[in-house]
Amino acid sequence: MRSYLDFEKPVAELDAKVDELRTLAATGSDIGDEISRIEEKASQALTDLYANLSPWQKTLVARHPQRPHLADFVTALITDFTPLAGDRKFGEDNALVGGFGRFRGESICVIGQEKGSTTESRIKHNFGMARPEGYRKAARLMEMADRFGIPVLSLVDSAGAYPGVDAEERGQAEAIARSTDVCLQLGVPNIAVITGEGMSGGAIAITTASRVLMLEHAIYSVISPEGAASILWRDSAKAQEAAINLKVTAQDMLRFGVIDEIIKEPVGGAHRDPVALISDTGDAIAHALDELRHLDPATIRNQRRQKFLGIGRKLV
Amino acid sequence: MNWITNVVRPKIRSILRRETPENLWIKCPDSGQLVFYKDVENNQFVIPGSNYHMRMGAAARLKSVFDNETWYDIALPEVAADPLKFRDERKYADRIKDARTKTGMNDAIKVGYGKLDGLGVVIAVQDFDFMGGSLGMAAGEAVVKGLELAVEKKSPFIMFAASGGARMQEGILSLMQMPRTTVGIQMLREAKLPYIVVLTNPTTGGVTASYAMLGDVQIAEPGALIGFAGARVIEQTIREKLPEGFQRAEYLKAHGMVDMVVHRHELRPTLARLCRVLTKAPAAPSTSMPKPIIPDAPALDAIPAAPSA
Numbered sequence: 001m002r003s004y005l006d007f008e009k010p011v012a013e014l015d016a017k018v019d020e021l022r023t024l025a026a027t028g029s030d031i032g033d034e035i036s037r038i039e040e041k042a043s044q045a046l047t048d049l050y051a052n053l054s055p056w057q058k059t060l061v062a063r064h065p066q067r068p069h070l071a072d073f074v075t076a077l078i079t080d081f082t083p084l085a086g087d088r089k090f091g092e093d094n095a096l097v098g099g100f101g102r103f104r105g106e107s108i109c110v111i112g113q114e115k116g117s118t119t120e121s122r123i124k125h126n127f128g129m130a131r132p133e134g135y136r137k138a139a140r141l142m143e144m145a146d147r148f149g150i151p152v153l154s155l156v157d158s159a160g161a162y163p164g165v166d167a168e169e170r171g172q173a174e175a176i177a178r179s180t181d182v183c184l185q186l187g188v189p190n191i192a193v194i195t196g197e198g199m200s201g202g203a204i205a206i207t208t209a210s211r212v213l214m215l216e217h218a219i220y221s222v223i224s225p226e227g228a229a230s231i232l233w234r235d236s237a238k239a240q241e242a243a244i245n246l247k248v249t250a251q252d253m254l255r256f257g258v259i260d261e262i263i264k265e266p267v268g269g270a271h272r273d274p275v276a277l278i279s280d281t282g283d284a285i286a287h288a289l290d291e292l293r294h295l296d297p298a299t300i301r302n303q304r305r306q307k308f309l310g311i312g313r314k315l316v
Numbered sequence: 317m318n319w320i321t322n323v324v325r326p327k328i329r330s331i332l333r334r335e336t337p338e339n340l341w342i343k344c345p346d347s348g349q350l351v352f353y354k355d356v357e358n359n360q361f362v363i364p365g366s367n368y369h370m371r372m373g374a375a376a377r378l379k380s381v382f383d384n385e386t387w388y389d390i391a392l393p394e395v396a397a398d399p400l401k402f403r404d405e406r407k408y409a410d411r412i413k414d415a416r417t418k419t420g421m422n423d424a425i426k427v428g429y430g431k432l433d434g435l436g437v438v439i440a441v442q443d444f445d446f447m448g449g450s451l452g453m454a455a456g457e458a459v460v461k462g463l464e465l466a467v468e469k470k471s472p473f474i475m476f477a478a479s480g481g482a483r484m485q486e487g488i489l490s491l492m493q494m495p496r497t498t499v500g501i502q503m504l505r506e507a508k509l510p511y512i513v514v515l516t517n518p519t520t521g522g523v524t525a526s527y528a529m530l531g532d533v534q535i536a537e538p539g540a541l542i543g544f545a546g547a548r549v550i551e552q553t554i555r556e557k558l559p560e561g562f563q564r565a566e567y568l569k570a571h572g573m574v575d576m577v578v579h580r581h582e583l584r585p586t587l588a589r590l591c592r593v594l595t596k597a598p599a600a601p602s603t604s605m606p607k608p609i610i611p612d613a614p615a616l617d618a619i620p621a622a623p624s625a
Contacts, residue, residue, distance in 0.1 A: 161525075163545030163553050168563060169571045173524035173544035181498050181530060200482075200491065201525035201544070208495040222482045222491040222522070232404035232484060246487045247400050256399070258488050305499045309460065311492045312453050315396035 005060050011049065011268075014042035046268045053217060055243040059225055061217040062196045063159075066271040068278060069128075070097055070114040070155045073195065076278045077285070078103055078110055087136035090170060095126040095162065096134030096206075098141040103153065104286055109145035111138045111206055112155030115196070129162035132175035135205050139175075139182040142190070151289055152190035154206040159224060161202030176205040183208035184305060187297025191288045193263070193281060194218045194250075195270075210304045211288040212258070215277070216265040219248040220258070257311055261288070322389040324378070324428070344368050346539075360580050369537050369580055371517060373419075374426035374443040377476055381439060381584050387430030390438075392422070392461055395453040400487045408485035415447045423454035424479070427462040429469065433588035433600045438466040441476040444518070451523050452483035456493030459527055463500030463511075472510040472591045477528040481521020494526035501530050510594040512587060515542045515565065515574065533590055534574040535583070536565035542574075 004012040021035045053061065074081055081101035085092045098111040113130060116122035145152050161172055183190060192209035198220035214220060225243035230236040253259040263284045266273035292300060341350045347366035356363055360380050361370040379385045402408040416422060424446040428439050440462040442449040466473035482490040504511050513531030518541035525544055536542060543563035551558060561567045565577045578586050592599060
């Protein structure tokens with residue numbers, strides 16, 4: 001079942017027409033030419049639409065329920081994946097998944113938020129909003145990876161860290177700060193891929209990486225457009241305007257020097273061809289790892305620190 | 317030495333710029349009692365009687381901690397102005413101009429180098445009056461600069477945090493200050509120098525989720541609001557009332573998130589003692605308090621002062 005975003009309405013209408021004609025064709029009408037004509041039109045409409053997505057439209061694409069999530073990436077890219085649970089301090093957090101496996105034959109540590117894809121799994125994963133335990137588990141796994149000389153892959157997709165009483169009383173802020181701290185301390189390379197939403201502290205805790213890659217229509221921001229709208233415009237309906245002002249797109253991030261590379265998405269977004277997108281993502285990860293694999297721990301650490309210290313300084 | 321822009325001496329009364337006229341009565345936000353502003357100022361901005369800790373400006377704070385109320389103001393790096401060309405109901409460029417006029421500061425953080433009970437220390441103070449103490453590129457650079465200077469001077473680094481969080485008008489570049497400041501902390505850590513954080517009212521958001529929670533020692537001022545998410549956001553998420561004292565300094569201490577809650581009048585000797593012990597410097601006869609302790613101050617939630625050698 002295809003699902004369309006509001007702004008995809010023209011494409012949806014053309015697709016519906018194609019379906020209608022197909023049903024008609026099945027009854028014997030000779031309308032093959034007409035079908036391919038409209039199909040082409042639909043495809044062109046989709047291409048045009050996605051070539052010029054507004055920041056707000058990208059936000060919607062980045063949050064698309066059918067967009068590939070961590071589970072899809074891990075299933076397709078990681079063999080021998082062995083999830084590990086718990087922060088050894090308080091509990092287990094399913095919003096932030098982690099474990100060890102192999103990426104193209106080589107050992108890798110994978111951490112990242114999982115939003116879930118059904119009502120049941122969304123609740124299980126708390127919609128990808130991690131509690132302190134999630135960040136402490138991430139820190140534990142990264143430190144383990146560092147000890148064994150295994151690179152770290154972060155898959156980032158979260159609306160933010162969970163804002164709850166329990167999260168606060170167990171030190172959400174400290175857990176995020178410490179996870180960022182561990183990222184910067186690693187002597188092994190870490191690669192972060194922002195696959196959907198990279199929101200605020202909940203994202204930076206695992207996105208502080210040697211290489212930060214971002215899907216073409218993913219978003220990365222200090223606060224959600226809705227959050228900024230309600231604080232700065234005092235009107236959450238101003239989210240579109242906030243998205244424009246906040247500069248949340250992958251293209252903006254590259255321009256600011258905040259990310260290292262954009263991974264192109266299939267026409268119509270990652271959810272229209274997840275297999276191709278995930279395979280391309282795998283290639284980009286492999287390429288980034290190849291550049292860093294031979295470096296010694298001190299160099300890896302130093303390069304990462306210098307990279308972050310350098311961010312913004314060229315904009316003066 | 318290009319990092320010195322200005323030696324601040326006690327006689328040069330650098331713009332004590334509270335907008336409240338000096339002869340005014342103010343109302344204690346806690347008890348509602350009316351107090352004479354001058355009395356509050358002379359009491360390190362603690363309301364006599366209720367002991368409510370008011371916010372303290374950066375210059376007043378530095379003055380209250382450094383020996384002889386004297387320090388070097390540290391020149392801070394220039395940063396890109398309004399890189400996002402941000403505009404909400406007003407232009408960010410205008411907002412920042414207003415904040416500069418209002419506070420006389422260039423941005424939210426001021427860094428000073430001076431002596432604390434005879435020991436050289438670098439102190440950074442975040443001023444909530446400057447756009448809610450928000451963490452933007454300038455504030456991030458200030459923290460990094462302060463940490464680098466501490467490494468250079470082989471001195472402890474003390475951070476007085478006060479912030480609503482990231483500066484949204486600088487978007488992702490504001491978020492980047494979280495890892496950037498953390499790099500600075502790691503350099504200090506590698507130089508084996510102490511990092512002491514004093515959490516003041518309020519410290520929230522991206523600031524707590526980075527440098528303000530990474531201290532070797534975490535101190536909080538009484539009653540300070542400290543947390544990651546805002547109370548309103550949490551209430552909307554969980555749809556229930558928040559517990560009593562939620563996200564207050566005392567609550568954080570009870571949950572193991574800070575080492576101590578220290579009354580402002582005890583802050584200076586506490587910091588001095590910690591800096592000396594952690595750097596293995598010999599004990600110094602504690603300097604006297606810059607301002608008299610009011611007689612009815614409550615029992616302090618701090619370690620009793622050890623007899624000096």
